[in-house]
Structures are given as C-alpha cells and as structure tokens.
Amino acid sequence: MDISYKLENFEGPLDLLLHLIEKNKVNIYDIPIVLITEQYLEYVSHMETEDLEVVSEFLVMAATLIDIKCRMLLPVEVDEDGEEQDPRAELVARLLEYKMYKCLAMELQDMEQGAEKHFFKEPTIPKEVEKYEAPVDLDQLLDGLTLAKLQNIFQSVMKRQNDKIDPIRSKFGTITKEPVSLEEKVGAVMGYARQHQRFSFRQLLERQGDKLEVVVTFLAVLELMKMGKIYLTQETLFDDMNIETLEPEGEIEELDLAGLKDFEG
Numbered sequence: 001m002d003i004s005y006k007l008e009n010f011e012g013p014l015d016l017l018l019h020l021i022e023k024n025k026v027n028i029y030d031i032p033i034v035l036i037t038e039q040y041l042e043y044v045s046h047m048e049t050e051d052l053e054v055v056s057e058f059l060v061m062a063a064t065l066i067d068i069k070c071r072m073l074l075p076v077e078v079d080e081d082g083e084e085q086d087p088r089a090e091l092v093a094r095l096l097e098y099k100m101y102k103c104l105a106m107e108l109q110d111m112e113q114g115a116e117k118h119f120f121k122e123p124t125i126p127k128e129v130e131k132y133e134a135p136v137d138l139d140q141l142l143d144g145l146t147l148a149k150l151q152n153i154f155q156s157v158m159k160r161q162n163d164k165i166d167p168i169r170s171k172f173g174t175i176t177k178e179p180v181s182l183e184e185k186v187g188a189v190m191g192y193a194r195q196h197q198r199f200s201f202r203q204l205l206e207r208q209g210d211k212l213e214v215v216v217t218f219l220a221v222l223e224l225m226k227m228g229k230i231y232l233t234q235e236t237l238f239d240d241m242n243i244e245t246l247e248p249e250g251e252i253e254e255l256d257l258a259g260l261k262d263f264e265g
Helices: 013-024 033-045 052-073 089-115 147-163 182-196 201-205 211-227
Strands: 198-200 230-233 242-245
Touching (some): 033 052, 182 211, 198 201, 201 242, 211 230
Antiparallel strands (some): 198 242
16 A cells, blocks of 8 residues: 655654554554565665764664564564564554654643633733832831830840850951062162171071062062072072172162062962
8 A cells, every 4th residue: 555745854764654553554563574674774765864873864764674674574482481473563652652752742742722811911010000119107117115114125136246256266356468579679689688698598588487488589589580689500400599699798789679570469
C-alpha cells in the first residue's frame, strides 16, 4: 500500500515512525516492518539538511529498521522460557514511550495556551489614596504614659544597645599604617651608603621595620643604581649581594628625586 505524504521536519526518527504508522493506520504492536522501512527510507532519501547530527540520527534508525527486517526473515528466535522473541519488541517499546511523552507535551502546551486567556487587571489606585496615612491620635497614643514609664522605656532601649556591644572588640582602635616615602628611603639608603661605603644587601634589609619598608628599600636600591650612585656585586647565585657607593668619599652630590611616589600598606 503506497501513501503520499508531504515532506516536513520531524523532531526525530521516532517522530517520523509514528507519523508513518498513523498514516498507514496500522497497529503499533504489529508493525508491517517491510512497508514502514520502505517509506522511511524514501523520506530519508529526500531529506534536505546540512546538520550531520540530525542526519546521523535518522540513518541509525534506518539501519535499525533494516536489521529488524532481516531478522524477521530468519527463523523465529526462542528465549530461555521457550517464548518466541519478536525482533520488533524493542522498537515498539521505544515508540510507546516516545508517544507517551509527546502526548504529555501536547497537554502541557494546551494548558499554556489556556493560561494565556486569563487577564490580570493592573492596580489603578489613585495617587491620593496611595499616599493617604491615617491620622495619629496623640491623646490615644500617649494615654497612660508617665515620666516613670518613659524612663523605663528609655533605659530598656539603652540596655539593648549596650548588650549589642562586644566588651572586647569595642576597645579595639583603628590601626592606620603610615605611608612609606620612596624619596625619603632613597635618601636614607644613600646616607647609609655614604657612611659605610661598602655593606651587604642583607645588612641593609635587616634594619627595616616591616615588609613594606623592605619592598620600598629594594626599590630605593634600584633607583640609586639607575642614578649611578651605588654598585652591586654578587659572587654566587642566591648569595648575599654587596653594595658599594660610587661617590668619592667626602663628595656629596644632590640627588634628583623628582617623580618618586609614596607607598601605603
């Protein structure tokens, strides 16, 4: 039996198989596999899509149908219980499951479309009504209030505020870190170099108070090297560095410290 159907986009190979079964008006539990396979292959041969993933899904189902068709031509297989095995059973189970989910999806779509028919009216309260506040009757509000009651209320509020204060943390002060001036550090390092002429880098760093001063001291050394005021030597890798001033002893030149900035922790 030949049927004509319009080529259309199906959601997958199972969707196409259900379409063919409904068009041929055949029992899903007794699929004429030869007829359905021929019509399925006819559709696949006319598919127009460049999506390889979609094409591969339809080709896998085509191979499955051909495999079932071949198994139908062979002698009937019998399981351990002596019952005949239908090569179409697994495909039928997949089709029934897909059909159930498709029907559920259609019901949800109908519910969504039905919900779109409900309209909700936006509130149209006049601005005067929205801003309205009931007048406060001070006589009623302060009825029975005495100075003693007011003092008790005040003390209760103050006690709750005091209970929220941590007795330990409340005594902590704010520790602010003074900025470290690179300009001053360059001058200090140069003064130290003029005084000692030759000294180790480690010796210079050990005189600093914290990590920030160590970093700024290192930058000051680099600046003085760039100015040509000091010279660094290192005998072996990772060894301490020796710093030597390049100024002649007793000759003090003015340092050009323009453009140097301060550093904060």
